[in-house]
Amino acid sequence: MSRKSIEALPSGHYWAVPHAPFPLDGGNGHDEVFPGAHCISDCKWVTFYKDGEEVWACNALYAAAHFDFVPVPRQPLGDS
Known part of the structure; x- marks a missing residue:
């Protein structure tokens, strides 16, 4: 069985939606x-925001594996 290769989330601003819940995901920030939440990636770390406040962060590879992303234009954090 081949494994799907996952790349780190590229730098940018995104709307993030967690994948379907997985039993082991409890308590990990999902x-x-x-x-859904606005997030910013620097290709190494992804920080998630709601209402302009940071709610969670993880590395960009973990984010790419566990969330779906839609690129969004850059916006001030207060407008998340």
Whole structure:
């Protein structure tokens, strides 16, 4: 069985939505992001925001594996 190769989330601003819940995902930050949140990636680290406040962060490879992303134009953090 071949494994899907996952690349780190590229730098940019995104709308992030967690993948379907997985039993081992409890307590790892996905709840803070659900049902979706604005995030910023620097290709190494991804920080998630709601209402302009940071709610969670993780490395860009983990984010790419566990969330769906839609690029969004850059916006001030207060407008998340």
